[in-house]
Amino acid sequence: MKKPVIYIDMDNILNKFWVPYIQYYNKLFNRNTTLDPSIMKEYCLSVCLGLEHGSIEEKQLDEATMCSWKFWTDDMPPYEEAPEVLERMCQNYDVYILSTPYVEYTNCIPAKMEWMEKHFPFFPKKNMIFTWHKELLMGDFLIDDKPENLIGFKGNVATIAYPYNRLDGVYRGKDWYELEKYINTKIASDNEEEFLKKYESIL
Numbered sequence: 424m425k426k427p428v429i430y431i432d433m434d435n436i437l438n439k440f441w442v443p444y445i446q447y448y449n450k451l452f453n454r455n456t457t458l459d460p461s462i463m464k465e466y467c468l469s470v471c472l473g474l475e476h477g478s479i480e481e482k483q484l485d486e487a488t489m490c491s492w493k494f495w496t497d498d499m500p501p502y503e504e505a506p507e508v509l510e511r512m513c514q515n516y517d518v519y520i521l522s523t524p525y526v527e528y529t530n531c532i533p534a535k536m537e538w539m540e541k542h543f544p545f546f547p548k549k550n551m552i553f554t555w556h557k558e559l560l561m562g563d564f565l566i567d568d569k570p571e572n573l574i575g576f577k578g579n580v581a582t583i584a585y586p587y588n589r590l591d592g593v594y595r596g597k598d599w600y601e602l603e604k605y606i607n608t609k610i611a612s613d614n615e616e617e618f619l620k621k622y623e624s625i626l
């Protein structure tokens with residue numbers, strides 16, 4: 424039987440992107456600002472920090488963070504429970520990483536692959552998809568934090584809960600344990616529904 428296909432985003436889903444981001448920001452601008460997920464009302468973290476889109480400061484911060492190998496590989500913490508949950512999910516489903524690399528930094532893709540090898544060594548590299556067009560992918564589930572991606576996907580969607588991704592009809596878990604429970608339950612009930620439809624059509 425074909426396994427359900429699940430796509431998993433990386434930034435702010437497998438990792439806690441905001442943690443090194445605010446550290447680099449403080450170092451670059453000599454500040455002592457804290458950034459907690461509960462105050463992240465905008466998807467774009469530079470905007471959460473009060474920087475204007477396209478400003479020199481935002482560009483400097485992008486260069487210091489998203490154009491840095493160390494930022495992606497050494498300083499990026501995963502959600503603590505994510506490796507354990509992802510390993511279980513890989514046994515039951517066809518799991519793919521679906522990540523949008525930072526467009527201005529071509530080394531972002533190998534850096535993200537190295538980070539996966541470091542924290543998720545069991546995960547097959549050939550199941551990593553990098554794209555700027557997630558809406559083109561077909562599958563059963565997308566786990567992503569970005570509102571546009573959640574809206575654009577044609578299957579089931581779920582996310583880690585952040586203030587910026589409150590959307591009707593989207594399940595928002597506080598951690599990977601909650602996501603795992605939701606995904607397992609939803610897939611089981613979808614399978615049951617499909618089975619009943621087939622059964623009814625035979626009768």
Ligand SMILES: [Mg+2]
Pocket residue numbers: 432433434435436567568569
């Ligand atoms: Mg993300």
